[in-house]
Amino acid sequence: MGGGAMTPAAWAEAYAQRGWQVLPVHSVRSGRCTCGATDCSSPGKHPRTEHGLRDATTDETVILEWWKRWPSANIGIATGAASGIVVLDFDTYKDPAVVARFEERFGPLPVTPRVRTGGGGLHVYLAWAEEGLSNSAGKLMPGVDVRAGGGSAGASRSRPLRMDRRHIARNSSGPDARSHPGGSQTARADCGSSP
Numbered sequence: 001m002g003g004g005a006m007t008p009a010a011w012a013e014a015y016a017q018r019g020w021q022v023l024p025v026h027s028v029r030s031g032r033c034t035c036g037a038t039d040c041s042s043p044g045k046h047p048r049t050e051h052g053l054r055d056a057t058t059d060e061t062v063i064l065e066w067w068k069r070w071p072s073a074n075i076g077i078a079t080g081a082a083s084g085i086v087v088l089d090f091d092t093y094k095d096p097a098v099v100a101r102f103e104e105r106f107g108p109l110p111v112t113p114r115v116r117t118g119g120g121g122l123h124v125y126l127a128w129a130e131e132g133l134s135n136s137a138g139k140l141m142p143g144v145d146v147r148a149g150g151g152s153a154g155a156s157r158s159r160p161l162r163m164d165r166r167h168i169a170r171n172s173s174g175p176d177a178r179s180h181p182g183g184s185q186t187a188r189a190d191c192g193s194s195p
């Protein structure tokens with residue numbers, strides 16, 4: 001609902017209110033990571049706090065303090081049990097058909113929040129399951145990474161998540177669940193990108 005006016009702090013709070021543990025992440029300014037290192041290996045993608053992911057929290061006081069200190073920090077979300085979510089990271093910038101191929105193989109993805117990443121990829125947020133997936137890169141399928149635990153997914157403030165009213169669908173066993181609730185028709189690779 002027109003998130004243009006929302007500040008990064010407000011987004012971080014909104015995510016925390018859903019039970020997602022967030023943390024401030026460096027951003028890129030004038031082509032350079034805000035950590036100041038000219039040879040930064042992960043520009044705009046690594047945590048600003050000392051203990052990184054372990055600092056992720058839903059505590060509003062801490063969150064407000066962080067974004068008061070670093071107003072333009074990107075928002076990272078701790079995935080896995082911590083937040084109850086798994087993020088599938090599709091390399092749609094390399095292969096626009098990767099989501100379609102994924103669904104052909106594993107069945108339709110449920111209607112859940114999605115975000116178009118800064119690099120042109122697509123993040124699909126799913127409910128984390130006890131027996132769920134672990135982090136992997138290209139293991140399920142080429143072009144698909146899994147952020148499931150001890151991982152973080154950047155939720156860029158300028159490309160806020162599109163919140164589905166149903167919240168995260170009850171996809172109890174991850175992307176290879178045979179029991180997706182009613183197969184959505186909206187899982188096109190570009191559906192997260194329209195304004």
Ligand SMILES: [Zn+2]
Binds near residue numbers: 034041044
């Ligand atoms: Zn850096």
